[in-house]
Amino acid sequence: MLTIFDFAFFLLISSVTAVIATVQQPSNSAVRQNAMLASHVLTTMVVSLFLLEHFGITHVVEPSQRDFLIIGTLAWLGIGIIALTVDLYFNFDTLKDDPSYAMFGRGGLAVGMLILGILAMTALTIAWYQVDPQILATRGNVTFLYATPNPQAISALDCFLFALDQTQKAMLFDISEVYQFGITDLGNNPQHYSFSTLCLVYRTYFSIFVIAIALRLMR
Numbered sequence: 001m002l003t004i005f006d007f008a009f010f011l012l013i014s015s016v017t018a019v020i021a022t023v024q025q026p027s028n029s030a031v032r033q034n035a036m037l038a039s040h041v042l043t044t045m046v047v048s049l050f051l052l053e054h055f056g057i058t059h060v061v062e063p064s065q066r067d068f069l070i071i072g073t074l075a076w077l078g079i080g081i082i083a084l085t086v087d088l089y090f091n092f093d094t095l096k097d098d099p100s101y102a103m104f105g106r107g108g109l110a111v112g113m114l115i116l117g118i119l120a121m122t123a124l125t126i127a128w129y130q131v132d133p134q135i136l137a138t139r140g141n142v143t144f145l146y147a148t149p150n151p152q153a154i155s156a157l158d159c160f161l162f163a164l165d166q167t168q169k170a171m172l173f174d175i176s177e178v179y180q181f182g183i184t185d186l187g188n189n190p191q192h193y194s195f196s197t198l199c200l201v202y203r204t205y206f207s208i209f210v211i212a213i214a215l216r217l218m219r
Helices: 004-024 030-054 068-090 105-131 156-171 193-218
Strands: 136-138 143-146 181-184 186-188
Touching: 004 030, 004 068, 004 105, 030 068, 068 105, 068 193, 105 156, 105 193, 156 181, 156 186, 156 193, 186 193
Parallel strands: 143 181
Antiparallel strands: 136 186
16 A cells, blocks of 8 residues: 655656646636645645654644645645636637637546546545544444455555446435445445545535536526
8 A cells, every 4th residue: 555655756857847737838817827836845845844754854733733734735736626627617618729628529528527526535534544543443233345344454455446436426416325335344434434535525525416417508
């Protein structure tokens, strides 16, 4: 499973790459351009601070709270995906000529947002689980396709299937939840309010995502 440090390393590479790409392929909208650039720069700064703390170069953050810099950054990326989706919905017709979006096409953007959302939730779950294993719990009262092999040592695949399960429940408006069916027996621990609230926000986002796509198709 990827460690917090691995996430920091990949986040640093991706954020620096995103800064360069944003500068080289600027958006037609100054507001959109500045927002994306500021987000990428902020991510780079926070991850850089984590690495400086990790190697003992600086001592600004308490060691017990250091990993939450990466968890917060991953959550920030999730917020960014939601912001992009809102931007796409309200500016779909004008974005076809925007260099920041035009390369993906209409269908590619929708699928891309879906995949990015699932991957972001997976990454956030993996990182948060390493800091606090109590965020996840197995459920014995559901019919599922995949049983977690070792609930005491959750793997990256388990976290991915958890994110996928949360996504299908959101996109089916909890129909599968009503009939007690799931992809995996792994679920959020309702006693862990912070992570459970995150799951609620995630599922609400994807439910709205489905409604938004349906409204677009009906136009």
